[in-house]
Amino acid sequence: HIRGPSPASFFLGSTLELYQEQAGETDFRWQRRYGGIVRFKSILGEDQLLITDAKALRHILGAPDLYPFQPERRVMSGFINGKGIAWACGDAHKRQKRIILPAFGAPHSETFLKASKTSAERLCAKWMDVISETNDERAVVDMYKWLSRATLDVLGQAAFGVYFGCLDDPNHILVRSYQNMINVEIPTRMTERGLEHSKDKRCMLVKGMRSTVVSVAKELVRKRRDAYAEGSMGEHEDVDGENKDALGLLVKEYMKDENEEEILAQVRTLLIGGHETTMHTLEWALLELAKKPSVQARMRKEVRQAGATVRGRDGLWRVTDLEGMAYTVAVVKEVLRCHCTLPHVYRVAVRDDVVPLAKPIRTGVAVATEIRIPEGTRIVGSIAGYNRNPDVWGDDADKFKPDRWTSMSDDEKEAVTVGVYANLLTFLGGPRACIGWRLACIFLIEIISRFEVSLSEKATRIRKEACGVVAPTVEGEVEKGVQLPLVISVVQQ
Numbered sequence: 001h002i003r004g005p006s007p008a009s010f011f012l013g014s015t016l017e018l019y020q021e022q023a024g025e026t027d028f029r030w031q032r033r034y035g036g037i038v039r040f041k042s043i044l045g046e047d048q049l050l051i052t053d054a055k056a057l058r059h060i061l062g063a064p065d066l067y068p069f070q071p072e073r074r075v076m077s078g079f080i081n082g083k084g085i086a087w088a089c090g091d092a093h094k095r096q097k098r099i100i101l102p103a104f105g106a107p108h109s110e111t112f113l114k115a116s117k118t119s120a121e122r123l124c125a126k127w128m129d130v131i132s133e134t135n136d137e138r139a140v141v142d143m144y145k146w147l148s149r150a151t152l153d154v155l156g157q158a159a160f161g162v163y164f165g166c167l168d169d170p171n172h173i174l175v176r177s178y179q180n181m182i183n184v185e186i187p188t189r190m191t192e193r194g195l196e197h198s199k200d201k202r203c204m205l206v207k208g209m210r211s212t213v214v215s216v217a218k219e220l221v222r223k224r225r226d227a228y229a230e231g232s233m234g235e236h237e238d239v240d241g242e243n244k245d246a247l248g249l250l251v252k253e254y255m256k257d258e259n260e261e262e263i264l265a266q267v268r269t270l271l272i273g274g275h276e277t278t279m280h281t282l283e284w285a286l287l288e289l290a291k292k293p294s295v296q297a298r299m300r301k302e303v304r305q306a307g308a309t310v311r312g313r314d315g316l317w318r319v320t321d322l323e324g325m326a327y328t329v330a331v332v333k334e335v336l337r338c339h340c341t342l343p344h345v346y347r348v349a350v351r352d353d354v355v356p357l358a359k360p361i362r363t364g365v366a367v368a369t370e371i372r373i374p375e376g377t378r379i380v381g382s383i384a385g386y387n388r389n390p391d392v393w394g395d396d397a398d399k400f401k402p403d404r405w406t407s408m409s410d411d412e413k414e415a416v417t418v419g420v421y422a423n424l425l426t427f428l429g430g431p432r433a434c435i436g437w438r439l440a441c442i443f444l445i446e447i448i449s450r451f452e453v454s455l456s457e458k459a460t461r462i463r464k465e466a467c468g469v470v471a472p473t474v475e476g477e478v479e480k481g482v483q484l485p486l487v488i489s490v491v492q493q
């Protein structure tokens with residue numbers, strides 16, 4: 001008796017409404033109308049649930065063995081990223097995560113900061129060049145093209161200890177192979193064999209990108225393995241003399257078990273997973289700021305004050321300096337809340353279960369405080385919907401309002417924690433939560449605090465395109481793919 005929309009078609013149910021509107025729009029509408037659990041028809045009349053209720057999501061995401069990936073989504077993930085951590089399930093997933101997680105923990109934050117600063121400074125220099133070529137103090141740049149390259153460079157340094165140099169070289173093989181991958185919606189519900197043998201244009205594109213990333217991954221592994229075997233770790237050694245970046249941890253493991261397929265899949269997952277998500281989050285952050293000059297001004301004032309303190313000390317920025325910029329951190333959290341680049345996660349119940357609810361729902365004439373989920377039920381966990389759930393964030397949940405974070409009471413801060421960061425679901429929660437959130441947050445602060453941005457004419461027509469991740473396109477120019485032209489001027493720090 002769970003309520004939900006009437007299907008628009010028997011064959012496709014409500015799937016067009018859910019997946020073809022701009023990202024999140026349907027989720028917000030259904031949530032407002034039906035509550036935290038919505039039943040909708042999928043293909044050929046199959047019942048699925050869209051969930052935005054905090055307690056239900058915590059229950060489901062906390063039990064990945066009971067609610068694993070939907071099989072066809074897992075096939076697709078293996079096709080794109082290989083059989084690495086984002087594909088593995090059960091004990092294999094736990095083992096892979098144990099290997100790699102230490103490289104993304106708090107002790108690595110200073111490394112992430114160094115990598116983020118290097119990339120942000122180079123980006124700044126490049127944009128100064130672009131500005132100096134105009135007769136103005138500003139220029140219109142396509143954020144997508146630049147942020148994609150800056151993000152690849154950060155990932156290279158933070159996870160693999162190498163400088164890719166994508167910002168210096170627009171024709172770098174990684175840059176070329178990633179270009180507009182986002183427009184590739186692979187046909188779902190295909191088998192592994194089907195995808196591998198398919199001549200479909202989109203599958204061919206993914207295979208092209210894959211072979212480039214595999215060749216880059218092989219080279220990274222080979223070089224680090226040689227350095228490790230020769231005992232010449234050089235700059236890759238950390239203070240304990242142990243090499244602990246992600247590549248180092250993976251190579252050490254690989255030297256024990258020689259599982260080439262797995263190590264290449266891990267490297268690919270970090271490159272592809274970390275790149276798309278971080279780059280598009282940066283784009284949404286800058287677009288939001290371009291619309292809100294007063295937020296930018298307040299943030300800049302705080303950054304300048306922090307900069308003065310740092311200069312008066314020893315001139316070296318530390319992560320604690322970033323964390324001390326309360327308003328800037330609040331802006332980052334608000335961006336992550338309002339603009340999650342992965343709006344959904346897809347799971348399936350492998351056994352009958354009873355799921356508790358934070359807020360009771362109406363089921364026909366009754367009210368339910370928990371729901372029974374039969375074995376085989378497919379679930380769409382709505383990250384976008386949870387992040388704007390008024391029961392969690394209040395009646396102004398739809399508003400971009402950084403001050404909600406600075407005015408939060410201690411009780412509110414400690415309330416139900418669903419997500420791994422700031423009670424947001426953007427990086428998910430539970431055993432399958434994102435490992436790269438610290439790196440992403442540090443890079444976000446570095447980029448958004450450096451540039452003054454404003455809207456270009458096209459930026460007033462941006463669409464939130466739902467295509468695997470949420471990417472910006474321009475209304476009327478969707479066929480041109482991802483783009484975000486904004487006006488920039490560089491802020492003197």
Ligand code: HEM
Pocket residue numbers: 085086087097155159269270271273274275277278281340341342345346425426427428431432433434435436437439440
């Ligand atoms: C703003 C940026 C990012 C966002 C929004 C994001 C979001 C997510 C989400 C929602 C998941 C769960 C997906 C699922 O289970 O279906 C995930 C998993 C993952 N993310 Fe991120 N991510 C970001 C940045 C990064 C970075 C920078 C890295 C690494 C360099 C990374 C590595 C991973 C990995 C390895 C997983 C798989 C974890 C597991 O299955 O246990 N992510 N991410």
